[in-house]
Amino acid sequence: MLNRYETVFILTPVLSEDQTKEAVKKYVGFLKKQNVKVLHQENWGLKKLAYPIQKKSTGFYHLLEFEADATAIKPLETEFIRDERIMRFLTVKMEKAHVEFAESRRNKKTAKAE
Secondary structure (H helix, E strand, O other): OOEEEEEEEEEOOOOOHHHHHHHHHHHHHHHHHOOOEEEEEEEEEEEEEEEEEOOEEEEEEEEEEEEEOHHHHHHHHHHHHHOOOEEEEEEEEOOHHHHHHHHHHHHHHHHHHO
């Protein structure tokens, strides 16, 4: 049985736009190699942090939503820990209400864009 997960990670602000895209591409590719279905991704851009991390006050936020077996989470988080570009990350299992909220939020965004 596959579960739905959402991961938000923060990349260091010293990266260029191309370097952030490459980092995100790396993790999407990593998930696909694990036979994980990536459902959605969002680049939230450069945001101010609530508190300094590694003496930095901003970071590039990125969200990934995917369907995976529970065994796929640990290798992903191990990769995050090993990568010096990643300042923080959080993975949560999405319950039914969370999935519905995320989908309705996306639908509102696409409706505004059109």
